[in-house]
């Protein structure tokens with residue numbers, strides 16, 4: 001690929017994640033977007049997958065019984081000359097670590113809010129991560145076909161609760177049963193809502209008024225929307241592309257994902273402003289430009305057994321620069337090993353198709369036989385590339401784990417190792433007894449672990465809860481095994497680094513008083 005072709009291919013990429021609180025409508029809107037992209041022929045495919053009918057693996061039964069989305073997946077489609085990659089994220093907060101890592105692999109985020117509920121806790125948390133990364137955020141106020149909160153309140157809440165300026169791109173004309181349409185100031189038109197689905201557009205005059213002779217003019221709801229828009233134009237935030245790019249202002253679109261109203265406008269406008277792939281920072285303090293001719297990328301997720309028929313394991317790589325070619329050799333930074341990338345898959349909504357070429361912004365799935373770890377950088381060329389570390393959560397909940405059947409140690413170890421490499425849970429080993437201890441951020445992670453061990457590795461496990469602990473790493477040079485007690489258990493992490501699991505803050509304080517010179521850190 002010539003320099004120019006690479007640059008134009010990169011220009012077309014738009015890679016984003018949808019963040020929301022469970023039930024706000026993420027699945028429904030994803031499905032609509034895929035429909036526009038011509039990827040799913042029938043609405044309901046993503047939904048069916050979410051509910052388990054489209055199960056990619058048996059452990060999604062957990063999702064089915066609990067009605068939550070546990071996995072992140074990747075969907076790609078083309079629309080109006082752009083190649084769009086949507087990275088799905090699990091909604092449940094116990095899996096937020098997975099979501100956080102996924103957010104490291106996107107260039108922007110779409111925040112879906114239920115207009116009856118406003119900003120909910122999980123939205124707030126995910127928003128903070130996007131904010132920290134300084135990525136642009138586009139907001140879709142969903143479920144306009146139902147009675148919701150006052151639009152003005154919803155906009156104000158963005159600023160009050162999240163500290164981001166909201167810029168309404170359109171304004172609802174009525175809502176719920178009274179929904180008439182959207183006053184779309186950005187496109188200078190009114191979108192008329194028709195339950196049959198085929199939105200009709202009426203152009204506005206330059207002064208913002210509708211052409212004469214339409215039924216809306218006399219409708220109080222239209223006048224109300226018009227007045228609100230005027231008010232906002234005078235007293236509200238000014239549209240500011242620079243602020244949008246830095247994540248300080250969010251364009252807000254109203255609509256209904258279920259009724260497919262306002263979604264197309266949202267997608268098209270989003271594509272105008274969403275950023276193309278950005279540079280990625282390395283630990284050597286360099287920026288790797290997406291158009292750099294050498295290939296580079298990083299693994300942000302590993303998932304085993306996505307397809308129970310194949311028992312495969314896939315490392316998800318965000319391409320950061322250059323061009324991926326099937327069969328190319330890359331260097332894995334962590335080990336210095338040369339690896340050939342021949343068995344690769346790209347992700348679509350309902351199939352995984354083999355990928356031949358990919359550029360910055362794309363996500364490729366590498367069939368992995370145990371070579372990769374989350375956070376691995378891969379690259380070509382003479383210069384070493386080591387991308388910035390991915391966020392890691394310090395686990396707060398712990399359980400002791402063992403195989404129920406001592407004769408089945410082999411499958412137990414295989415399962416544990418693979419699931420730990422996936423980042424599903426953290427594994428620790430007790431210094432004194434060699435016991436296995438698992439750490440997680442949320443209880444559900446243990447449940448998924450137990451379920452998957454049984455279903456994918458045929459290993460029944462016993463888990464003995466240890467409750468909440470505070471994990472603190474200790475400088476190995478300062479370690480004396482006699483420092484360990486029942487209130488501060490000494491363990492090794494999967495890298496062999498020593499740490500204490502403190503029973504509570506008091507135990508930690510007591511330890512610090514006793515060993516004032518010992519350095520303790522909350523993260524490695």
Ligand code: G4P
Nearest residue numbers: 022023024025026027028142143144145146256257258259
């Ligand atoms: P999630 O992925 O964010 O968890 O949400 P999802 O899309 O599954 O939507 C959650 C519920 O909200 C679903 O209803 C869905 O149909 C509904 N919903 C999504 N968008 C809209 C909208 O624009 N208007 C209205 N009125 N409802 C919407 P459910 O009852 O949980 O599922 P189902 O019985 O419809 O399948």
